[in-house]
Amino acid sequence: MASLIDLLWPLTAWHWLTLALVLLAIETMLGTFDLLWVSIAAGATALFSAFAIIGSHSWQGQFLFFAVAANGLVVLGRTVFADMRSKIAEHPTLNRLMSRTIGQRAAVISTFANGQGRVRLGDTEWPAETTDGSNPETGASVVVDGTEGNGLKVTPASS
CATH class of the missing domain: 2.40.50.140 (Nucleic acid-binding proteins)
Known part of the structure; x- marks a missing residue:
């Protein structure tokens, strides 16, 4: 019987893809757009984990890539895509x-x-x-x- 650590270690692209989908599901329920960027970073880390050059995709490299991507995307989401967070005013005659x-x-x-x-x-x-x-x-x-x-x-x- 495999222990939990054996299932989670070493980190693979499937772990990151699972994290991305879980975060995306939570974001869908909350609608804050903050977890969207972290979810995209986890998806990008899954790609990095799957296709990176041998030796550069160790667990430390994956966490570093995820941290940089998540922070960069959250900052980008809060600045460049800030208008996504604002509520769109309803048209004054919609449904009237x-x-x-x-x-x-x-x-x-x-x-x-x-x-x-x-x-x-x-x-x-x-x-x-x-x-x-x-x-x-x-x-x-x-x-x-x-x-x-x-x-x-x-x-x-x-x-």
Whole structure:
């Protein structure tokens, strides 16, 4: 029965590749981008361990390569790739269909009465209310000024 030390020694490319995958899995859960660089360094050390010239890939050489690569990549990640860490602002109208309608022209499809009627915007009919209390006729063009609930606030468009 092999002891734990016999399984882990000497260090091989498989050890480094395993470390790289474990760190990558942890990074995927955390999303900090710090472990990403260390994971890449472990992967590079696996390549170094597998393909280095005989004698230069001793355990000391592997640890030295890993330490230099990890530190260099973390510094590079914190400086050159710092924008990866910043949150991207959500688009102001993403998932807000009603706010996308503001400023668009719509056509009146039923004559307004008491400032209320229906308009067609694109391929959708909307309940609408005029902001100035006017009653546009069927076929008139209106501009969407705002929204309220599931309805549009409109004003007659100036030709």
